[in-house]
Structure formats: C-alpha cells, structure tokens
Amino acid sequence: METLNYLNDGHGLASWLLTKDHKRIAILYLISITGFFAIGGFFAMLVRLELLTPAGDLLSAETYNKVFTMHGVVMVFFFLIPSIPAVLGNFMVPIMIGAKDLAFPRINLLSWYIYILGGLFTLTAALSGGVDTGWTFYTPYSTAAANSHVITAALGIFITGFSSILTGLNFIVTIHRMRAPGMTWFRLPLFIWAHYATSLIMILGTPVVAITILMVAAERALHLGIFDPALGGDPVLFQHLFWFYSHPAVYIMILPAMGVVSEIIQAFSRKNIFGYSFIAFSSLAIAVIGFLVWGHHLFVAGQSVYAGMLFSILSFVVAIPSAIKVFNWTATIYKGSVSFDSPMLYAAGFIGLFTIGGLTGLFLAAMGLDIHVHDTYFVVAHFHYIMVGGAIMGYLGGLHYWWPKITGRLYSEPWARVAAVIVFIGFNLTFFPQFVAGYLGMPRRYHAYPPEFQVLNVLSSAGASILAVGYLIPFTYFAYSLFKGEKADNDPWGARGLEWEIPSPPPTENFTVSPIVTEGTHQYVHPSQEAKLA
Amino acid sequence: MFKNFPLFPEAASAQAGQVDAVFFFMVAVTAFFSVLIAALVVFFAIKFKRKNEEEVGADIHGSLALELLWTIIPFGIAMAMFVWGAKVFFDLSRPPVGATEVYVVGKQWMWKAQHMGGMREINELHVPVGKPVKLIMGSEDVIHSFYIPAFRVKADVIPGRYNTMWFEPTKAGTYHLFCAEYCGTKHSGMIGSIVAMEPADFEAWMSGGKAEDSPVASGAKLFQDLVCVTCHLSNAQGRGPVLSNLFGHEVELEGGAKVIADEAYLRESILNPAAKVVKGFQPVMPTFQGLITEEQLLQLIAYVRSLSQPGAAPAASTNSSTPPAAGGRN
Numbered sequence: 001m002e003t004l005n006y007l008n009d010g011h012g013l014a015s016w017l018l019t020k021d022h023k024r025i026a027i028l029y030l031i032s033i034t035g036f037f038a039i040g041g042f043f044a045m046l047v048r049l050e051l052l053t054p055a056g057d058l059l060s061a062e063t064y065n066k067v068f069t070m071h072g073v074v075m076v077f078f079f080l081i082p083s084i085p086a087v088l089g090n091f092m093v094p095i096m097i098g099a100k101d102l103a104f105p106r107i108n109l110l111s112w113y114i115y116i117l118g119g120l121f122t123l124t125a126a127l128s129g130g131v132d133t134g135w136t137f138y139t140p141y142s143t144a145a146a147n148s149h150v151i152t153a154a155l156g157i158f159i160t161g162f163s164s165i166l167t168g169l170n171f172i173v174t175i176h177r178m179r180a181p182g183m184t185w186f187r188l189p190l191f192i193w194a195h196y197a198t199s200l201i202m203i204l205g206t207p208v209v210a211i212t213i214l215m216v217a218a219e220r221a222l223h224l225g226i227f228d229p230a231l232g233g234d235p236v237l238f239q240h241l242f243w244f245y246s247h248p249a250v251y252i253m254i255l256p257a258m259g260v261v262s263e264i265i266q267a268f269s270r271k272n273i274f275g276y277s278f279i280a281f282s283s284l285a286i287a288v289i290g291f292l293v294w295g296h297h298l299f300v301a302g303q304s305v306y307a308g309m310l311f312s313i314l315s316f317v318v319a320i321p322s323a324i325k326v327f328n329w330t331a332t333i334y335k336g337s338v339s340f341d342s343p344m345l346y347a348a349g350f351i352g353l354f355t356i357g358g359l360t361g362l363f364l365a366a367m368g369l370d371i372h373v374h375d376t377y378f379v380v381a382h383f384h385y386i387m388v389g390g391a392i393m394g395y396l397g398g399l400h401y402w403w404p405k406i407t408g409r410l411y412s413e414p415w416a417r418v419a420a421v422i423v424f425i426g427f428n429l430t431f432f433p434q435f436v437a438g439y440l441g442m443p444r445r446y447h448a449y450p451p452e453f454q455v456l457n458v459l460s461s462a463g464a465s466i467l468a469v470g471y472l473i474p475f476t477y478f479a480y481s482l483f484k485g486e487k488a489d490n491d492p493w494g495a496r497g498l499e500w501e502i503p504s505p506p507p508t509e510n511f512t513v514s515p516i517v518t519e520g521t522h523q524y525v526h527p528s529q530e531a532k533l534a
Numbered sequence: 535m536f537k538n539f540p541l542f543p544e545a546a547s548a549q550a551g552q553v554d555a556v557f558f559f560m561v562a563v564t565a566f567f568s569v570l571i572a573a574l575v576v577f578f579a580i581k582f583k584r585k586n587e588e589e590v591g592a593d594i595h596g597s598l599a600l601e602l603l604w605t606i607i608p609f610g611i612a613m614a615m616f617v618w619g620a621k622v623f624f625d626l627s628r629p630p631v632g633a634t635e636v637y638v639v640g641k642q643w644m645w646k647a648q649h650m651g652g653m654r655e656i657n658e659l660h661v662p663v664g665k666p667v668k669l670i671m672g673s674e675d676v677i678h679s680f681y682i683p684a685f686r687v688k689a690d691v692i693p694g695r696y697n698t699m700w701f702e703p704t705k706a707g708t709y710h711l712f713c714a715e716y717c718g719t720k721h722s723g724m725i726g727s728i729v730a731m732e733p734a735d736f737e738a739w740m741s742g743g744k745a746e747d748s749p750v751a752s753g754a755k756l757f758q759d760l761v762c763v764t765c766h767l768s769n770a771q772g773r774g775p776v777l778s779n780l781f782g783h784e785v786e787l788e789g790g791a792k793v794i795a796d797e798a799y800l801r802e803s804i805l806n807p808a809a810k811v812v813k814g815f816q817p818v819m820p821t822f823q824g825l826i827t828e829e830q831l832l833q834l835i836a837y838v839r840s841l842s843q844p845g846a847a848p849a850a851s852t853n854s855s856t857p858p859a860a861g862g863r864n
Contacts, residue, residue, distance in 0.1 A: 145676050274594060274595070276596065309620050327600075333582065337582065339583075356564065359560075363557070363560050367622070368618070368626060369619055371553070439543065443681065443712045443713070445722075450710065525591075
C-alpha cells in the first residue's frame with residue numbers, strides 16, 4: 001500500500017482547486033505558468049519567423065507589434081515573475097525552514113486565483129484584438145495614440161500584481177515567524193535568503209506599478225491629464241514610475257534563480273557554500289540598491305545630466321553584489337566532490353550566461369555608450385541573457401533538482417543532460433548575434449529591417465528553433481516520469497537540507513515531528529568526521 | 535544575403551571613436567571575466583570530479599581576504615567605466631557654441647527637418663562634414679527617438695518639450711536614420727538617411743533653399759498672421775512684453791519668481807500663456823494650443839530668438855524645468 005503523501009491525500013478536482021496545502025498550490029502554479037510559458041514561447045516563435053527576412057512579409061506591422069507585446073507581457077508578468085517564487089518557492093520555502101505550511105495558506109490559494117484572473121484579462125485582450133504598446137506601455141502612445149485593447153491588458157497586469165504582493169507578504173511572514181527551532185537566520189538555506197530579498201521587492205515595488213497602470217487606464221478612459229502633454233501631463237513621468245518597479249522586477253526574476261543556483265552548487269559539489277554571509281547579504285544589497293537605479297532607462301530621454309550620473313554610478317554599484325555571488329559560487333566548486341548531473345549543468349550554464357548578461361549590463365550603465373546601444377538589439381540580447389540565460393536556466397535547474405522531491409519520481413538523467421546542453425547551445429545561438437546586431441544599430445521592435453542585418457537575424461531564428469527543442473525535451477521526460485519514472489527515495493542526490501530528510505513526495509504536513517535544527521544546510525563534513533580526518 | 539554583412543558599424547562622426555573606445559574596453563573586461571569564470575568552473579569541475587559515491591567536498595567556509603579582493607577589484611573597474619562613460623556622455627550632451635542648428639520634428643511616422651537657410655526635408659537630413667551640427671527636436675504626437683548609428687548618437691524626441699543632440703560628421707556618405715523609440719504601427723518605417731556632404735557640396739545644396747522659407751522668416755510671417763504683433767510691440771507700450779533682446783535673458787514673473795526665457799519658456803508661454811506671466815502684465819493672452827503645429831512653434835521661437843543680439847542667446851536647453859539638463863546651457 002502506498003504511503004500517504006500530499007499527492008494522494010485527497011482526490012478529485014475540488015481537492016486541488018480548494019487546497020490550502022502550499023505544495024498543491026505550487027503544482028497549480030506549475031501547471032499554469034507552464035501554460036503561459038507555452039503561449040509566450042509561441043509569440044516568440046512568430047517574432048523570430050517574421051525576422052527571418054528583412055521585409056515585413058509574414059505578419060502585418062500591426063500584428064507584429066501585437067505579437068511582440070504579448071510575448072513581453074506574458075513572459076514577464078505571467079511567467080518570469082511568478083516562476084521560481086510561486087512554484088519552487090511555494091513548495092520549498094516552508095519545507096526548507098522546517099514549517100508545515102506558509103503563514104497564510106488561504107492567502108496563498110487566493111494569490112493563485114488572482115494570478116489566473118489577471119491572466120484571463122490579459123488573454124482576453126490578446127484574443128479580442130490584441131494590444132500593441134509593447135510590454136512597457138510608454139505614454140503618451142499607450143494613453144493617447146494606441147488603438148488597441150490597452151485597458152484590458154493593463155488591468156490584467158494590475159490584478160496579477162496583487163498575487164505577487166500576497167506571495168511576497170506570505171514569504172516574509174513565514175520566514176520571520178515559522179522557522180523550526182534552531183533554524184537561526186544564519187543557518188537559513190541561501191534559497192531562503194534569496195526569496196526573502198525577492199519578497200521585499202515584491203511588496204515594495206509592485207504597488208507602484210499598479211498605481212502607474214491605473215493612471216494609464218484613467219488617462220486613456222477619462223482623459224485625465226497625467227502623462228499626455230496635450231492634456232498638460234508629462235510623458236517622461238510615466239517612465240520614472242514604470243521603471244521604479246520594472247527595473248527591480250528584473251531582480252524579482254533573477255534573485256530566486258541565484259538562490260536555486262546556490263543550492264545546486266552546494267549539493268552537486270557536496271560542499272557548503274564559500275562565503276555564506278556574503279551571498280546572503282548580497283541578495284539584500286541587490287534588493288535595496290536595485291530600487292535606486294531606474295533612471296538608467298532614461299539616459300536619452302533628456303534627463304538631467306547629474307541625475308543621470310547618479311543613476312549610472314548606482315547601476316555600476318548594484319553589479320558588485322552579483323559579481324561577489326559569481327566568485328563565491330566558483331570558489332565553492334573548488335575542492336568539492338563534483339558530479340555533472342543535469343541540475344549542475346543548468347547551474348554551471350547559469351553562471352556563464354549570467355556573467356555575460358551581467359557584464360553587458362554595465363555597457364548600458366555607462367552613459368556615453370548607452371546613448372548608442374539604447375533601444376537596440378544590444379539591450380534585447382542583454383536582458384535575455386539575464387532573463388532566459390539566468391532566470392529560466394535557474395528555474396529549469398531547480399525544477400530538475402527538486403523534481404524527485406515534488407513528484408516522488410526520477411526522470412531520465414541522460415535525456416536531461418542532453419536537453420541541458422541543447423538549451424545552452426540554442427540559447428547562445430539565439431541571443432549572441434543580437435549583441436552584434438545591436439551594436440551595428442538595429443533598433444528593437446522593428447517589423448522590417450535593412451538587409452545588412454539579415455544574416456544575424458537568421459542565426460538568431462535558427463538558434464530559437466534549437467532552443468524550442470531544448471525546452472520540449474524536458475516537458476516530455478518530465479511527463480513520462482510521472483507515470484513510468486523510477487520511485488525516488490528521500491535524498492536521491494545525496495544532498496543535505498531539511499527537504500531531503502522527509503519522504504518524496506512529502507506528506508501533507510511536511511514533518512510528522514517538527515525538526516530541531518543544529519547546523520546550517522549543506523554541511524557535508526560533520527564534526528565527527530572532522531575529528532576522524534584530524 | 536551574404537553580400538553586405540557587416541559586423542561592426544561604420545564610424546562617421548567625431549564622437550564615434552570615443553564611444554567605440556569605451557565599448558572596446560568593456561568588451562575586453564567582459565571577455566576577460568567571462569573566460570576566467572568559465573575556465574575556473576570547468577577546470578574545478580573536472581579536477582574535483584566525484585571519485586566515489588561516498589566522497590564529500592573539503593570543509594572550507596570562506597576567506598575574508600578573497601572576498602575583499604573580488605569586491606574591491608571589480609568595484610575599481612566599475613568606477614573606471616562609470617567615469618569614462620560619464621565623460622563621453624558629458625561631451626555628447628554639450629553642443630559647441632556656434633554649431634549649425636537644424637529644427638527637427640518627429641511625427642507618426644516621418645521625420646521633418648528645417649534648416650536655418652530655408653531648406654526643408656522629409657526623412658532625410660543633409661549635414662556638412664567637419665562642422666558641428668545641433669538638432670533641436672520636438673514631436674507632434676508620441677515619443678520618438680532620433681538615432682544615427684554611424685554617428686553613435688541618439689536622443690528621444692518628446693512631445694511637449696525640446697530635446698537637443700549634436701554631432702560632427704567626419705566622413706561624407708549616406709547613413710541610416712532610425713526611430714529608436716517604439717511609436718506605433720509603422721515604427722520600423724520611420725527611417726531615413728543622413729547625408730553627410732563635403733562643406734562645399736553642402737553649401738551648394740543649401741543654396742537651393744529660399745530665404746523666405748527660413749524658420750526665422752516663416753516665424754516672422756506667423757507673428758503677423760497670428761496678430762501677435764498687435765500686443766507685442768517693439769516699444770514698451772504694448773499689452774504684452776517686448777520680445778526684442780528677450781531670448782536667453784532672465785525674466786521676472788508675477789509673484790517675484792525668475793525664469794530664463796529659453797525655448798521651453800517661450801513654448802509654454804505660447805501654448806499656456808497664463809502659466810508664467812511676466813511681472814506687470816495681465817494674463818490676457820489667448821492660448822495657441824491646438825492652433826499651431828510643432829513646426830510653426832519652432833518657427834515662432836526661431837523668430838523671437840532672432841530678435842536678440844547674435845551671440846547673446848545661450849544654447850537650447852532640453853528640459854523645461856530643472857537646469858542643467860542634457861544639452862543644457864553653456
């Protein structure tokens with residue numbers, strides 16, 4: 001007879017849709033964000049197909065603009081932002097600190113419903129004719145000129161923002177109040193520190209973008225003069241408000257991925273992290289300084305030179321905590337006991353791609369250079385290195401790492417390694433040529449482009465099709481493992497951490513007896529062994 | 535498709551070399567650290583490959599010396615990048631005095647330019663090689679961005695205010711002009727050519743323009759047609775302030791505040807006359823919002839500028855409120 005766990009504890013749709021179990025809610029999120037990822041990916045493929053040729057021949061200009069807008073909106077607000085926190089964080093945060101659930105299980109379920117409601121609004125906008133403002137909704141285009149479903153799409157983002165706020169709130173209270181006895185702050189897994197920092201951004205930043213979006217809707221529907229100069233407004237004000245959230249939002253995407261990578265590097269090097277407190281505090285530093293760099297999006301918008309210089313120097317400063325993390329991860333591998341299982345391949349890929357993505361961000365922080373590359377494909381390449389090379393690699397790495405825990409099944413490791421390599425190759429082929437196209441001067445959001453950019457765009461489109469294959473393979477072997485996968489024991493990787501001490505899949509209450517913590521995570525060399533070694 | 539396949543953009547302005555120098559420095563730093571990190575990760579992973587299932591890693595927790603090392607060195611490099619980038623930006627945002635001025639208006643989806651000599655162009659801009667050119671730019675509808683990759687310059691063109699940019703072409707030729715800020719359906723069609731010409735050729739081309747088409751002449755005509763002239767007399771007897779020798783000078787407002795009469799102030803005073811009334815005058819002027827186009831506004835401002843002593847006028851400022859701004863006063 002099968003032991004009772006969260007998956008077989010209750011059957012039927014209602015037991016899932018009305019669940020208060022953080023693990024089941026994580027599964028609800030997993031299914032829905034996978035759906036949104038497929039939708040966003042479909043739009044990405046349309047973009048890459050259109051850009052195979054210089055002329056705008058596959059889609060009309062209007063359709064193309066709607067397609068890239070939906071790609072951005074869906075990927076940013078409905079996939080990247082919720083991905084790691086709402087799926088892996090939801091599942092793992094309580095378990096990793098020795099708690100039975102999040103602090104507010106009902107609010108947790110509510111956040112999923114809000115997310116779905118917001119998603120439905122945005123999809124309605126897409127299906128009823130689309131929205132063509134770009135995911136950035138720049139004014140006065142979005143409020144005065146765009147002739148598409150701006151308000152519906154904007155309301156979708158407004159609504160889904162509350163899901164983000166509630167998740168952040170839940171994590172912060174849980175991490176403060178529900179740690180198991182002995183789980184002191186400096187014994188917390190780094191995944192938890194990353195989620196703590198992320199949650200701070202979620203609850204402090206999201207309300208600002210919510211208000212901004214409401215103002216866009218108000219100006220569009222009621223002609224209140226806020227951003228449109230014809231009504232006495234200031235169009236650049238929108239950019240300040242928008243980026244005040246949307247730059248930190250990039251850290252909402254990347255910080256949890258950094259947390260995942262910290263866990264994976266330790267587990268697959270069988271070694272505790274090098275410089276624990278530097279990694280932990282660098283997450284907080286990124287969350288705090290990240291709020292002070294938004295103006296680097298406005299270097300060519302006529303911002304005061306001195307304001308620009310402040311934003312520029314702070315943008316360089318915010319890169320330092322990221323650099324500290326990369327060096328510490330690298331040092332962690334030194335003298336480890338390293339295995340090349342698929343999660344480790346994703347983590348190593350993350351380190352390489354994030355390093356390139358982060359360093360090319362400095363190009364954009366350098367004011368004189370940003371003038372040239374601003375709004376070109378250089379920017380597109382840079383943020384895809386962070387969001388796809390960073391956040392999605394981290395997400396996939398975490399999904400592979402914890403899949404046996406979440407489902408109780410093992411997937412095909414050889415296939416997983418093949419897929420990781422295909423993703424890495426496809427990613428670089430897709431996005432590296434865009435750095436070159438960007439420095440050559442190809443502007444972003446162009447439906448048609450001068451013929452000299454074609455070779456680079458063909459390479460990019462070819463890479464995108466390889467990348468798509470790389471994403472489809474895990475989907476297949478994950479699905480297969482659910483039915484035919486070998487059963488996983490408590491700790492298939494030989495890793496350390498509370499989540500690996502409980503059965504796979506975990507029982508509904510996570511811990512039958514509340515654990516008492518006596519040391520930090522990933523302590524592979526125990527005091528007794530140390531004595532022996534000495 | 536393989537015939538014309540550049541990997542690096544042409545450098546055709548005095549600024550291009552400076553921007554490229556920062557770029558190459560940053561590419562070198564990026565390449566160095568990316569290769570270093572990748573090599574270390576791969577080297578460590580292979581050297582410390584797990585030998586048996588029971589093996590665990592060494593008991594190492596960190597090193598303050600190393601942490602300081604890899605904090606301070608990247609910080610130093612980052613600050614060098616900041617200073618260099620800011621220096622280039624400063625130069626790019628300060629047009630030299632005496633630069634040839636051209637008015638540019640962006641609208642969905644075309645670029646219009648008007649030279650001081652009277653030549654007008656659409657989706658083309660002719661400029662002389664070896665001379666600094668300053669563009670004073672406004673938008674009729676949404677935000678656009680004027681971008682010349684070969685010159686490494688770009689500036690947003692924003693409705694409701696003027697932005698400036700400047701460059702000095704160094705090589706004759708025809709270069710791409712792109713709109714870089716997404717502006718709607720035909721955004722990717724809002725492109726054109728920058729034609730850099732040898733000074734003699736440029737003079738010949740400019741002589742095709744008629745003096746009465748110059749912005750100043752057009753502005754003077756508008757000043758008559760819109761009956762501005764009935765209140766703004768050349769002596770102090772009018773209902774409105776005297777406009778000669780106004781541009782670039784300080785004006786005292788009702789309530790005691792002071793403001794410099796620059797493009798932004800003149801623009802505001804034409805479109806929203808009650809906003810900042812000059813001390814001693816009544817707010818009787820009607821608004822011209824919606825009655826004149828962006829181009830006509832620029833022409834009126836050009837005319838008012840022409841009423842000041844030559845050389846007395848400061849450079850156009852970009853920002854309507856807080857100086858100093860990009861392209862701010864010299």
